Amino acid sequence: MQAADARKRDKRRQILDAAITVFSEKGFHKSRVSDVARAGGVADGTIYLYFKSKDAILIAIFEEAMREMIAGVQAATAQLTDPMDRLRRFAVFHMENVEQQRATAKVLQVELRLSNTFMKEYKPTALQEYLDIIGDAIVAGQDQGLVRPDVNPIIARRAFFGALDEIAMQWILTPRARYGLKESAEQIAELFVRGLRA
Amino acid sequence: MQAADARKRDKRRQILDAAITVFSEKGFHKSRVSDVARAGGVADGTIYLYFKSKDAILIAIFEEAMREMIAGVQAATAQLTDPMDRLRRFAVFHMENVEQQRATAKVLQVELRLSNTFMKEYKPTALQEYLDIIGDAIVAGQDQGLVRPDVNPIIARRAFFGALDEIAMQWILTPRARYGLKESAEQIAELFVRGLRA
Amino acid sequence: MQAADARKRDKRRQILDAAITVFSEKGFHKSRVSDVARAGGVADGTIYLYFKSKDAILIAIFEEAMREMIAGVQAATAQLTDPMDRLRRFAVFHMENVEQQRATAKVLQVELRLSNTFMKEYKPTALQEYLDIIGDAIVAGQDQGLVRPDVNPIIARRAFFGALDEIAMQWILTPRARYGLKESAEQIAELFVRGLRA
Amino acid sequence: MQAADARKRDKRRQILDAAITVFSEKGFHKSRVSDVARAGGVADGTIYLYFKSKDAILIAIFEEAMREMIAGVQAATAQLTDPMDRLRRFAVFHMENVEQQRATAKVLQVELRLSNTFMKEYKPTALQEYLDIIGDAIVAGQDQGLVRPDVNPIIARRAFFGALDEIAMQWILTPRARYGLKESAEQIAELFVRGLRA
DNA sequence: AATGAATGAGGTTTCATTCAT
DNA sequence: GATGAATGAAACCTCATTCAT
Numbered sequence: 001m002q003a004a005d006a007r008k009r010d011k012r013r014q015i016l017d018a019a020i021t022v023f024s025e026k027g028f029h030k031s032r033v034s035d036v037a038r039a040g041g042v043a044d045g046t047i048y049l050y051f052k053s054k055d056a057i058l059i060a061i062f063e064e065a066m067r068e069m070i071a072g073v074q075a076a077t078a079q080l081t082d083p084m085d086r087l088r089r090f091a092v093f094h095m096e097n098v099e100q101q102r103a104t105a106k107v108l109q110v111e112l113r114l115s116n117t118f119m120k121e122y123k124p125t126a127l128q129e130y131l132d133i134i135g136d137a138i139v140a141g142q143d144q145g146l147v148r149p150d151v152n153p154i155i156a157r158r159a160f161f162g163a164l165d166e167i168a169m170q171w172i173l174t175p176r177a178r179y180g181l182k183e184s185a186e187q188i189a190e191l192f193v194r195g196l197r198a
Numbered sequence: 199m200q201a202a203d204a205r206k207r208d209k210r211r212q213i214l215d216a217a218i219t220v221f222s223e224k225g226f227h228k229s230r231v232s233d234v235a236r237a238g239g240v241a242d243g244t245i246y247l248y249f250k251s252k253d254a255i256l257i258a259i260f261e262e263a264m265r266e267m268i269a270g271v272q273a274a275t276a277q278l279t280d281p282m283d284r285l286r287r288f289a290v291f292h293m294e295n296v297e298q299q300r301a302t303a304k305v306l307q308v309e310l311r312l313s314n315t316f317m318k319e320y321k322p323t324a325l326q327e328y329l330d331i332i333g334d335a336i337v338a339g340q341d342q343g344l345v346r347p348d349v350n351p352i353i354a355r356r357a358f359f360g361a362l363d364e365i366a367m368q369w370i371l372t373p374r375a376r377y378g379l380k381e382s383a384e385q386i387a388e389l390f391v392r393g394l395r396a
Numbered sequence: 397m398q399a400a401d402a403r404k405r406d407k408r409r410q411i412l413d414a415a416i417t418v419f420s421e422k423g424f425h426k427s428r429v430s431d432v433a434r435a436g437g438v439a440d441g442t443i444y445l446y447f448k449s450k451d452a453i454l455i456a457i458f459e460e461a462m463r464e465m466i467a468g469v470q471a472a473t474a475q476l477t478d479p480m481d482r483l484r485r486f487a488v489f490h491m492e493n494v495e496q497q498r499a500t501a502k503v504l505q506v507e508l509r510l511s512n513t514f515m516k517e518y519k520p521t522a523l524q525e526y527l528d529i530i531g532d533a534i535v536a537g538q539d540q541g542l543v544r545p546d547v548n549p550i551i552a553r554r555a556f557f558g559a560l561d562e563i564a565m566q567w568i569l570t571p572r573a574r575y576g577l578k579e580s581a582e583q584i585a586e587l588f589v590r591g592l593r594a
Numbered sequence: 595m596q597a598a599d600a601r602k603r604d605k606r607r608q609i610l611d612a613a614i615t616v617f618s619e620k621g622f623h624k625s626r627v628s629d630v631a632r633a634g635g636v637a638d639g640t641i642y643l644y645f646k647s648k649d650a651i652l653i654a655i656f657e658e659a660m661r662e663m664i665a666g667v668q669a670a671t672a673q674l675t676d677p678m679d680r681l682r683r684f685a686v687f688h689m690e691n692v693e694q695q696r697a698t699a700k701v702l703q704v705e706l707r708l709s710n711t712f713m714k715e716y717k718p719t720a721l722q723e724y725l726d727i728i729g730d731a732i733v734a735g736q737d738q739g740l741v742r743p744d745v746n747p748i749i750a751r752r753a754f755f756g757a758l759d760e761i762a763m764q765w766i767l768t769p770r771a772r773y774g775l776k777e778s779a780e781q782i783a784e785l786f787v788r789g790l791r792a
Numbered sequence: 793a794a795t796g797a798a799t800g801a802g803g804t805t806t807c808a809t810t811c812a813t
Numbered sequence: 814g815a816t817g818a819a820t821g822a823a824a825c826c827t828c829a830t831t832c833a834t
Binding site: 433474546550551552554555556557558559560561562563566577579580582584585586588589590591592 | 695704738744745748752753754755757758759760761764773777781782784785786787788789790791
């Protein structure tokens with residue numbers, strides 16, 4: 001039945017949204033399952049009809065967010081022909097996303113790292129696709145002679161992501177940020193575009 | 199009495215080394231205080247004569263490591279006159295340190311982030327001095343006309359650190375790294391030196 | 397409507413049979429109501445249209461089994477005139493029943509005892525009638541001068557049942573029994589017949 | 595240190611005694627670990643310094659009780675030369691023990707059976723030695739021509755134990771017993787001695 | 793009558809920390 | 814100073830039962 005499926009998806013969404021709010025405010029470890037339940041307007045046990053464990057909620061938040069971000073950044077960069085423009089767009093898109101979805105971003109950046117299991121097993125695979133978008137632009141740049149051939153794309157793409165991530169992390173942790181994320185995105189993109197340039 | 203002080207410092211060191219080993223192997227959260235005590239050859243209670251809490255051990259590891267790294271990197275870059283050479287040296291020094299002290303680095307990179315308190319309160323201040331070394335080089339570069347004046351040193355220094363940190367993190371988490379940290383350090387330094395260049 | 401009653405009885409039977417299977421395989425405590433529902437091909441809630449609680453299913457299994465056994469053993473011993481033959485027949489009948497309905501027997505013997513409530517309130521009354529058959533034979537034996545008058549029938553009948561029950565329990569718990577239940581029944585009957593003899 | 599060992603043994607005993615009381619009153623399942631802790635005058639966590647789990651307490655009660663009973667019945671029957679006297683003594687001793695240690699007996703008889711694991715794995719081996727004492731007496735009786743050679747000692751010994759056990763169980767569960775356990779012991783012993791007689 | 797999604801109470805165990813010796 | 818036995822708070826998850834559909 002479609003109605004049941006829709007209801008089911010709704011309740012899942014409802015719990016997920018509640019979890020993002022709660023986790024971002026109190027932190028994953030300090031959040032109790034019952035906190036999420038109360039925030040989501042469901043009973044404790046209901047959580048377990050939709051998620052296998054407390055950890056699974058975190059994983060789900062990560063997966064949904066990554067799916068959205070990957071789709072979003074692909075759409076945003078698809079029509080850009082210049083690989084370097086794609087990098088610029090990527091940086092801005094990433095930061096805009098962090099800015100607009102601060103709670104989600106906070107959970108991803110800060111809380112997710114709590115789980116060693118996650119860092120070892122989920123992060124690499126899930127991040128791969130995201131990193132590929134950067135890597136592909138760099139390789140395309142090399143093919144077109146725009147990027148130095150001695151650049152190692154594997155290293156460069158991760159360095160690019162690391163630069164963005166560190167700035168985003170600081171912005172999230174600092175209540176009163178001293179500069180906008182957009183400016184940071186542009187600065188970082190410019191640094192890399194010039195740094196990669198042939 | 200100096201002898202007593204020395205003994206005291208020794209036992210503190212002994213516990214700290216034990217903690218680095220234990221935390222890096224099992225992770226901070228999964229390590230019990232009694233694990234550290236056993237590894238350090240002292241009784242559980244003795245730990246609390248030297249550290250206020252389990253968290254305090256982690257903080258101490260961080261502070262000692264940062265003190266050493268700051269002193270080390272300052273010594274290593276002091277005699278270099280070219281600011282850009284200082285950046286190159288910084289990157290290599292950072293990665294060499296990660297490589298040589300993998301256990302310590304793992305605790306810092308992975309386990310430390312577990313603590314929300316830490317990330318919010320300790321990291322910024324403690325990191326400041328380390329970041330200053332990068333920032334100072336960039337500013338010096340701008341003063342000498344080597345670095346674009348439109349570069350925001352606050353952003354650039356953090357981006358530089360973020361790039362190094364992300365690569366280091368991956369190397370620590372990946373048992374079999376696909377490339378050496380030294381190569382990464384050089385690639386990243388080159389990217390930034392070119393990216394900053396006027 | 398008789399058809400409705402018949403259907404109702406059928407579904408009740410269906411649930412009961414599923415419960416016997418599930419309980420005997422996983423044990424009462426480890427069996428979830430939903431396991432019984434699935435095995436019986438009904439929804440969880442349906443169980444509660446036929447039984448007041450999970451415990452009530454166990455009680456019902458016990459009552460049905462006892463009703464059958466009492467009717468069976470009465471029929472089997474009714475035509476026997478010698479009270480001692482009745483005891484022999486009783487033992488053999490009891491063990492045959494255990495052997496043929498191992499799943500049911502397992503639930504009765506092993507799982508039923510889990511419930512303190514059951515042991516205190518149900519067992520005595522429900523078992524009474526079964527024990528009466530033994531007791532009546534012993535008293536008849538005393539009346540006919542076949543059994544020592546100093547035998548306390550209340551004690552003897554329970555001892556007889558306990559002997560059978562302990563052997564049956566072991567047979568149920570031991571996957572590979574070393575001797576047949578029928579031989580045990582005969583040995584026990586012989587022991588008691590001789591032991592009671594005047 | 596002997597003093598430490600003694601203290602350790604004392605606290606273990608203390609917890610064990612508390613557990614016997616609590617379990618026999620409320621039942622194993624309904625007893626919370628904190629109930630045992632409170633009754634034993636220790637903190638919840640202290641229980642786990644002496645026992646691996648709640649189940650382990652039950653096992654320990656069983657093992658201690660069996661050790662005592664086996665030693666006691668061996669001592670009580672050792673000097674008896676007539677095998678049949680040994681059976682009589684065994685029955686009386688068993689029942690006296692049940693009567694004097696009603697709480698312990700209740701835990702053993704009623705609560706212990708809760709654990710399927712226990713019934714399958716611990717009971718058989720632990721009971722073996724106890725049953726051997728009965729079996730040895732029967733075999734000795736056969737060797738001396740006092741017991742029918744067609745008696746299967748394996749079956750007979752278990753039947754004897756089952757008879758005693760069933761009566762004991764009833765006495766434990768029935769607040770107001772209608773007859774003394776000693777009379778029951780004598781009746782059962784007499785039944786079996788005569789039943790076994792050549 | 794039948795369903796099955798939702799409920800929410802309930803308890804074992806771990807482990808950082810204390811403090812009497 | 815050093816010990817380590819004792820403490821006790823804290824929370825995830827299960828599953829029998831209900832009730833709106």
